[in-house]
Amino acid sequence: MAAVTILETKGLSRHFGGLKAVQNVDFEIRQGEIRALIGPNGAGKTTFVSLLSGRIPVSSGTISFMGSDITAKPAFRRVREGIAYTFQITSIYPNLSVYENAALAAQSALQRHRGFLSRIDRKALDADALAALERVGLIERREVIAGNLSYGHQRLLEVAMGLALKPKLLILDEPTQGLSDGEIENFCGLVKEIAKTATVLLIEHNMPVVMQLADRITVLNHGEILTSGTPEEIRADRTVQEAYLGGG
Structure with missing residues (x-):
């Protein structure tokens, strides 16, 4: 094929x-x-x-x-x-937590699949955000303010946000x-x-x-x-x- x-x-x-x-x-x-x-x-x-x-x-x-x-x-x-694009320069939300950054991306993906006027399922949102953080190894840092992460971890968070977009x-x-x-x-x-x-x-x-x-x-x-x-x-x-x- x-x-x-x-x-x-x-x-x-x-x-x-x-x-x-x-x-x-x-x-x-x-x-x-x-x-x-x-x-x-x-x-x-x-x-x-x-x-x-x-x-x-x-x-x-x-x-x-x-x-x-x-x-x-x-x-x-x-x-x-x-199409998800992680920038060469980090494009995270530095004043939000690691989890909140991933959740914003996950919310966008859920809205894309279910319609922007549909009600977001909080459990699905939480599961998708945490799954993305788990995949890049940031689950233990989910409550950390994103701007306080090391540069390398900020890059990984950006990848997690890309993954959360599915x-x-x-x-x-x-x-x-x-x-x-x-x-x-x-x-x-x-x-x-x-x-x-x-x-x-x-x-x-x-x-x-x-x-x-x-x-x-x-x-x-x-x-x-x-x-x-x-x-x-x-x-x-x-x-x-x-x-x-x-x-x-």
């Missing part, structure tokens, strides 16, 4: 004045895969995923999700349709930044588990993490796709080595 394409872009571009941050990108990701997006600083990775999530508008090109054109849809509509596509932007070696190891196990129920797009500088997790890797350079392939193919690609892996 052929794999289903969950998200596809055609000719996707974003220009900031004369800067071509993303230029004519054709990209697709298949349902259930872990796809890594790598490239040197300034390659356009965060701009690209910001276009996918609706945080910034496209200059030209199209984006389709689950077979529907979402190019003009705002970010909140894309969240409702199943996404079809989870975009993780530099998720291991600020994590200890032990936390990174646990995170890799978490991503493999997430991929059983959701598609994952991973933007990551930690190459051992990328090579361990990714089914396929796409390399972005100067706003354009340089190449895509399996971890083995990317590791052996001389062009990639010169542009990125070799420090060029």
Whole structure:
């Protein structure tokens, strides 16, 4: 059975004045895969995923999700349709507790499935929020004010919020930044588990993490796709080595 394409872009571009941050990108990701997006600083990775999530508008090109054109849809509509994006810079609510952060995301997911005018089931909300915190290892810190967490734990809370949204596509932007070696190891196990129920797009500088997790890797350079392939193919690609892996 052929794999289903969950998200596809055609000719996707974003220009900031004369800067071509993303230029004519054709990209697709298949349902259930872990796809890594790598490239040197300034390659356009965060701009690209910001276009996918609706945080910034496209200059030209199209984006389709689950077979529907979402190019003009705002970010909140894309969240409702199943795209969750954890930012490179943490986007938690620092004055709320860890639990309250997860509960807000869980509430959004319940409203999406049951309708925004429906009454929220408190037990379901509580179960979903706590389950997300359990998955990332923050259940014991659920009463802590989020702004008092370490940076690494704030990143994990952001992942929990993404999970509480019950996404079809989870975009993780530099998720291991600020994590200890032990936390990174646990995170890799978490991503493999997430991929059983959701598609994952991973933007990551930690190459051992990328090579361990990714089914396929796409390399972005100067706003354009340089190449895509399996971890083995990317590791052996001389062009990639010169542009990125070799420090060029």
